[in-house]
Amino acid sequence: MFTLAEENYLKNIFHLQQLSPEGVSTNAIAEKLDTKPSSATDMVQKLAEKDVLTYIKYKGTTLTENGKKIAANIIRKHRLWEVFLVEKLNFQWDEVHEIAEQLEHIQSEDLIARLDKYLEYPSVDPHGDPIPDSNGNFKKTEKKLLSKLQPSQTGICVGVKESASDFLKYLDKRNIAIGTEISVLEKDDFDDSMTIQIKNETYFITKKVTENLYVQIN
Amino acid sequence: MFTLAEENYLKNIFHLQQLSPEGVSTNAIAEKLDTKPSSATDMVQKLAEKDVLTYIKYKGTTLTENGKKIAANIIRKHRLWEVFLVEKLNFQWDEVHEIAEQLEHIQSEDLIARLDKYLEYPSVDPHGDPIPDSNGNFKKTEKKLLSKLQPSQTGICVGVKESASDFLKYLDKRNIAIGTEISVLEKDDFDDSMTIQIKNETYFITKKVTENLYVQIN
DNA sequence: ATCCATTTTTAGATAAGTCTAAAAATATTT
DNA sequence: AAATATTTTTAGACTTATCTAAAAATGGAT
Numbered sequence: 149m150f151t152l153a154e155e156n157y158l159k160n161i162f163h164l165q166q167l168s169p170e171g172v173s174t175n176a177i178a179e180k181l182d183t184k185p186s187s188a189t190d191m192v193q194k195l196a197e198k199d200v201l202t203y204i205k206y207k208g209t210t211l212t213e214n215g216k217k218i219a220a221n222i223i224r225k226h227r228l229w230e231v232f233l234v235e236k237l238n239f240q241w242d243e244v245h246e247i248a249e250q251l252e253h254i255q256s257e258d259l260i261a262r263l264d265k266y267l268e269y270p271s272v273d274p275h276g277d278p279i280p281d282s283n284g285n286f287k288k289t290e291k292k293l294l295s296k297l298q299p300s301q302t303g304i305c306v307g308v309k310e311s312a313s314d315f316l317k318y319l320d321k322r323n324i325a326i327g328t329e330i331s332v333l334e335k336d337d338f339d340d341s342m343t344i345q346i347k348n349e350t351y352f353i354t355k356k357v358t359e360n361l362y363v364q365i366n
Numbered sequence: 367m368f369t370l371a372e373e374n375y376l377k378n379i380f381h382l383q384q385l386s387p388e389g390v391s392t393n394a395i396a397e398k399l400d401t402k403p404s405s406a407t408d409m410v411q412k413l414a415e416k417d418v419l420t421y422i423k424y425k426g427t428t429l430t431e432n433g434k435k436i437a438a439n440i441i442r443k444h445r446l447w448e449v450f451l452v453e454k455l456n457f458q459w460d461e462v463h464e465i466a467e468q469l470e471h472i473q474s475e476d477l478i479a480r481l482d483k484y485l486e487y488p489s490v491d492p493h494g495d496p497i498p499d500s501n502g503n504f505k506k507t508e509k510k511l512l513s514k515l516q517p518s519q520t521g522i523c524v525g526v527k528e529s530a531s532d533f534l535k536y537l538d539k540r541n542i543a544i545g546t547e548i549s550v551l552e553k554d555d556f557d558d559s560m561t562i563q564i565k566n567e568t569y570f571i572t573k574k575v576t577e578n579l580y581v582q583i584n
Numbered sequence: 585a586t587c588c589a590t591t592t593t594t595a596g597a598t599a600a601g602t603c604t605a606a607a608a609a610t611a612t613t614t
Numbered sequence: 615a616a617a618t619a620t621t622t623t624t625a626g627a628c629t630t631a632t633c634t635a636a637a638a639a640t641g642g643a644t
Binding site: 369371402405412423 | 600601602603604605608609610
């Protein structure tokens with residue numbers, strides 16, 4: 149159906165479109181795909197022929213409904229594989245992206261349906277990002293940064309913003325993982341630090357941490 | 367390291383070399399890879415440059431030690447993924463080949479090491495073919511066709527020769543799977559049919575079946 | 585409104601992998 | 615051993631996806 153290169157363009161244009169829904173620029177696409185603007189122009193013209201996006205010279209690019217669906221399906225595959233790598237093969241959150249980047253292009257509807265079942269229909273990937281259903285529909289989550297919470301509020305950890313290895317080890321030490329319930333006890337307006345509670349233990353954490361942790365509020 | 371096309375050539379030349387260890391012909395390679403002889407020549411010349419095989423014009427091709435190792439590693443990945451698909455995702459034996467054909471090209475040493483562990487270090491794939499170790503060494507199995515067994519001999523089913531869907535259903539009905547112990551009670555020299563025993567049940571099976579089932583003798 | 589910087593596109597080139605058609609080498613038959 | 619058939623290689627062309635360099639369009643700033 150679509151080549152590996154085409155799939156990568158579709159997926160990345162989808163992500164860019166979230167940030168600029170009015171249309172994605174050629175330069176933005178080129179930068180995201182680590183290629184030259186001239187290459188992006190060529191590919192975008194080819195994809196427009198295939199009716200997965202609309203392209204107006206010098207104006208920009210927008211995915212069609214069909215294009216969005218195809219892109220969402222690639223993202224679905226990527227995130228399901230990430231869950232597999234972390235849950236079943238015990239990879240760390242930050243080690244899975246490159247491998248999932250390859251696995252997302254494996255062609256088989258049946259495979260993905262079975263993988264989904266095997267993983268017990270997860271709704272988010274190891275970074276807390278939502279996994280679209282097989283029709284490409286996202287259930288948008290109420291994911292927000294921990295720093296946005298007020299004292300007495302409680303959230304469930306659903307992901308991290310930047311998954312650096314050091315940061316993940318830091319979280320491990322405090323028993324913070326996906327699904328962990330975090331309550332805010334105090335919040336300091338001067339340096340934006342927080343005192344939080346996890347399973348009867350209290351921790352003091354800095355701004356750097358609160359702005360890197362996503363939580364879902366009930 | 368090697369492109370997808372290169373990996374496919376290496377893997378298939380490896381298989382062909384098992385049948386003709388003195389050298390593989392260009393036509394045989396082309397046929398196996400479903401391509402034209404001229405394309406095979408081009409690729410073989412390129413791979414000779416990379417020292418994974420020796421090629422003598424008009425004479426044929428032989429993998430180098432290095433080439434064999436690379437090919438064996440691709441086969442290792444293919445067979446491990448097949449085990450995963452059957453054992454974990456409940457695919458049938460005959461449904462997994464195409465998908466494994468894609469998965470075998472995923473690039474990550476770590477992934478394969480973890481997958482191997484997760485599957486508890488299997489020694490054969492769902493078809494009973496041996497899985498080489500990470501150095502590319504095959505432990506050759508005493509796999510033989512059921513038809514070669516004599517009355518009173520017992521073997522453990524390790525695979526099938528041709529995994530047609532009908533045949534697998536036939537086996538299912540008689541509770542024959544990988545690991546099933548089969549004892550030969552009688553053998554008819556006229557039509558090569560057999561009477562066999564499986565867990566206190568006896569079955570009458572024809573030549574067509576005995577020549578499609580691989581068993582390992584203790 | 586003109587000039588300038590930036591963005592975007594076009595034109596032409598390259599590399600990988602394939603193809604067809606024709607030429608060359610090898611194998612087989614008589 | 616010559617003629618014929620088969621196998622294999624070479625030469626040149628095509629497609630996909632990329633690049634560089636140059637041209638064209640756009641958007642501000644003055």
